[in-house]
Amino acid sequence: MDLRIFTEPQQGATYDTLLTVAKATEDLGFDAFFRSDHYLKMGDADGLPGPTDAWITLAGLARETRRIRLGTLMTAATFRLPGVLAIQVAQVDQMSGGRVELGLGAGWFEEEHQAYGIPFPKARFGRLEEQLEIVTGLWATEPGNTFDFHGEHYDLTKSPALPKPAQPRIPVVIGGHGATRTPRLAARFADEFNMPFASVEDSVRQFGRVRAAAEELGRDADGITYSNALVVCVGKDDQEVARRAAAIGREVDELKTNGLAGTPAEVVEKIGRYTETGSRRLYLQMLDLHDLDHLELISAEVQSQLS
Structure with a gap:
């Protein structure tokens, strides 16, 4: 089971804070540093000093880390035109030496669109599907050839399809709870x-x-990596778990039900249950970005038992 660190900077974080967490992620042996792509806080957080852009953040981290994978859960298709997104992600991939992954979703948080003047169309899923076709199509176009796409939402003519990523293919992450369209989209692109x-x-x-959608398309379902994202709250003992839960405004029992919470032994046991589902990767949502001791404990007492 790979463990990745997943952050929510819209709740309040500077670039320097994210850099500190990313460097700790790398030093402590975790697989990757991912972040959300949001421009407005949620819930009771103060959100100060304000949002940071996901791909600008990852560009900076690409130059200041050496090993960890870098990516988004999830970039909102409403935020960027697909051609622009393909350029941005390919450039950050080059800057990182080929360590980038793109999580791409339809976008859902209407209030952040209103707050920053970003259109929030009703037909978002169709836009997401076309963005996936365009972004992956641009990257896959052979150098010297051009890319054309004529869809309902986007129209590209004779694009040089540049720049190219450093990786032969940037991994695409798709996720969600939708019972029909989401699995079909994942089977095609993920x-x-x-x-x-x-x-x-x-x-x-x-x-x-x-898996069923992949098999219906004639794709090997085992060729897709299956993963989960869960809030994490680990402590050496019950008192430390309670302290960390209080620091993020959550209840211990709720976290144990809906996330990965408890002592290292309890968390390892629950990770085992997710492993049995076929999940091979966990994104650990870290809500207190200043608690680096939390990362150290997870590395020493949880991650060490999974290898």
Whole structure:
């Protein structure tokens, strides 16, 4: 089971804070540093000093890290035109030496669109599908050839399809709970399917839908990596778990039900249950970005038991 660190900077984080967490992620042996792509805080967080852009952040981290994978859960298709997104992600991939992954979703948080003047169309899923076709098509176009696409939402003519990523193919991550369209989209485009904040039972059902959709398209369902994203709250003992839960405004029992919470032994046991679903990667949602001792504990007492 790969462990990746997943951050939510819209809740309040500077670039320097994210850099510190990313460097700790690398030094402590985790597989990757991912971040959300949001421009507005959620819930009771103060959101200060304000949002940071996902791909600008990852460009900076690409130059200041050496090993870890870097990516988004999820970039919103409403935020960027697909040609621009393909250029941005390919450039960051070059800057990182080929360590980038693109999580791409339809976009859902209407209030952040209103707050920053970003259109929030009703037909977002169709736009997402066309963005996936365009972004992957641009990257796959052989040098010297051009790319054309004429869809309902986007129109590209004689694009030089440049620049190219450093990787032969940037992994694409698609996720979500949708029972029909999401599995079909994952079967067509995803290198990885991510089930966010879901129970073991719900993960089994959704992974099964993705597998069935892949097989229907004639694709090897085992060629897709299956993963989960879960909030994490680990402590050496019950008192430390309670302290960390309070620091992020959550209840211990709720976290144990809906996330990965408890002592290292409890968390390792629950990770084992997700492993049995076919999940091979966990994105650990870290909500207190200043608690680097938390990362150290997970590395020493949880990650060490998974290899």
